[in-house]
Amino acid sequence: MQRPAVADASAETDASAISASLADPDRFTAIYDRYAAMLYRYAYQRMGPEFADDVVAETFLAAFRGRASYDLDRPDARPWLFGILTREIATHHRRERARYRALAGATHHTGHDDSPAETVAARVAAGAARGALAAALADLSADDRDVLLLVAWGQLSYDEVAGALGIPSGTVGSRLNRARRKVRKALGTFDPTKEDQ
Incomplete structure (x- = not known):
């Protein structure tokens, strides 16, 4: 059979x-x-x-x-x-916000790098930006944070975020703009992607 x-x-x-x-x-x-x-x-x-x-x-x-x-x-x-x-x-919004507040005060790096020099460089860059970034994320409204992180970490397009949250694509764009502006302001002139800071 x-x-x-x-x-x-x-x-x-x-x-x-x-x-x-x-x-x-x-x-x-x-x-x-x-x-x-x-x-x-x-x-x-x-x-x-x-x-x-x-x-x-x-x-x-x-x-x-x-x-x-x-x-x-x-x-x-x-x-x-x-x-x-x-x-x-x-x-779990309160827990997430508390996590960002805790990260804002943390300055240690827990990743694994290949060499001691890379470890030191990564700690310096991460430590310089982590606190400001975590504080900025904590200060965003839940709606703005959701849009920003779905795009940045979830790697969703504007249309996918709109579908996920049940909002118009234009609202996604405005929330994302507002969130990015606030995060840029919190980071100031620091750019962790540049080595000559």
Whole structure:
């Protein structure tokens, strides 16, 4: 007896995986497999390691429960998932803000570099910008911070951010402009990408 052919899950669009999961809930694992690491990195940057796992788990639980309302005309589920994740992070808003306040006072570097000279250079650059950047992020409104970080860390386009947050693309642009202006002002003339500071 020959087994029925199984479609290659990696070739399947997000919309078709979500649609298939309505009849076979196990098919939703394709969405988890594709995006869990990406969402975790984003949540880790915003919330820190102590809350990232929780908000990502809550995001996928909400996505699974709400999959019947997913717009199947959208083949890419990233904006939808980032929208859910952003709402989950909003429920932890005080924790996120406290994290940025704590980072604003921190000046140590925890990364691993190849040589002692690179370590020193990285610590100097990171220490000089970290406090000001974290303070600027903490001082942004939640709406402006969401847009800025979805573009910078989530690597979403304006249209994807608009879809994720349910706002017009023009609003994304104005919030992003306002957030960037405030962050630039907080950093002053310091540019961590230039070595001759």
